[in-house]
Amino acid sequence: MPVEDDSAYxxxxxxxxxxxxxxxxxxxxxxSMNDEGLxxxxxxxxxxxxxDKLDTLAKLAxxxxxxxxxxx
Amino acid sequence: MWFPTxxxxxxxxxxxxxxxxxxxTMGIHLDSIxxxxxxxxxxTEKLLAGISSSEAARxxxxxxxxxxxxxxxxxPTFIMGHLSLYPSRVMMNFGLDGAAAAAPEAWxxxxxxxxxxxxxxxxxxYPSLAVVSEQYFRATDLCLAGLAKIDDAKxxxxxxxxxxxxxxxxxxxxxxxxxxxxxxxxxxxxxxWRRCYGLPSAL
Numbered sequence: 001m002p003v004e005d006d007s008a009y010x011x012x013x014x015x016x017x018x019x020x021x022x023x024x025x026x027x028x029x030x031x032s033m034n035d036e037g038l039x040x041x042x043x044x045x046x047x048x049x050x051x052d053k054l055d056t057l058a059k060l061a062x063x064x065x066x067x068x069x070x071x072x
Numbered sequence: 073m074w075f076p077t078x079x080x081x082x083x084x085x086x087x088x089x090x091x092x093x094x095x096x097t098m099g100i101h102l103d104s105i106x107x108x109x110x111x112x113x114x115x116t117e118k119l120l121a122g123i124s125s126s127e128a129a130r131x132x133x134x135x136x137x138x139x140x141x142x143x144x145x146x147x148p149t150f151i152m153g154h155l156s157l158y159p160s161r162v163m164m165n166f167g168l169d170g171a172a173a174a175a176p177e178a179w180x181x182x183x184x185x186x187x188x189x190x191x192x193x194x195x196x197x198y199p200s201l202a203v204v205s206e207q208y209f210r211a212t213d214l215c216l217a218g219l220a221k222i223d224d225a226k227x228x229x230x231x232x233x234x235x236x237x238x239x240x241x242x243x244x245x246x247x248x249x250x251x252x253x254x255x256x257x258x259x260x261x262x263x264x265w266r267r268c269y270g271l272p273s274a275l
Binding site: 071 | 103104105107108111112248252253254256257258259260261262263264
């Protein structure tokens with residue numbers, strides 16, 4: 001649960017940079033994969049949330065859309 | 073609940089678990105798109121819980137510097153009405169008959185993308201939240217049921233509609249966005265609206 005306390009979090013600019021960097025890494029990995037690789041099961045147990053690696057990318061965008069909507 | 077809960081054509085009835093589309097396992101995986109859409113539908117039901125019909129078309133307001141500040145955000149009635157416009161369009165782009173899923177013609181100008189969301193103080197500008205939500209769920213269910221019968225190969229084709237084709241080069245791209253990310257974007261807005269009105273987390 002978010003708290004109203006700046007000291008509880010890294011600086012917003014740092015969070016944005018970290019987000020952008022990690023997203024760039026995910027996109028680079030995704031672009032390096034072929035259809036067969038994307039259709040494989042995830043390396044870790046996804047507890048039913050995703051079906052395969054392609055679905056992981058779809059759910060990533062799905063989740064981001066939700067929080068972007070909170071900001072929009 | 074005043075909106076219909078229809079068992080999904082794919083996935084589990086709660087929309088939270090995935091099924092396997094036995095007919096197609098190659099390509100873009102229509103199963104994943106529709107399973108995500110069912111999850112989104114389930115989340116939408118949760119987010120509508122507890123919203124008062126008298127507040128559903130209102131915008132939050134706060135006091136700032138001694139004056140009332142109306143927060144210019146989309147309210148639930150606008151959001152659900154806006155979202156109800158699209159399932160029939162998705163169906164038509166897939167070559168399906170979307171007539172039964174189409175929203176009333178008069179809603180288009182009122183609720184289309186770019187239309188202003190108005191704080192409906194007198195409650196006379198918009199249909200009720202119950203009405204637009206019923207249309208959204210009914211249209212979504214028809215759309216998902218129709219798409220469940222489509223072959224994955226269709227996902228690689230361009231949309232029929234030129235405007236949709238401009239934004240989405242393939243039907244798969246359009247389906248992922250229109251049935252998942254577009255709805256989730258507006259659910260995020262709805263989530264923020266809920267908190268402004270003192271409603272608890274819907275999750």
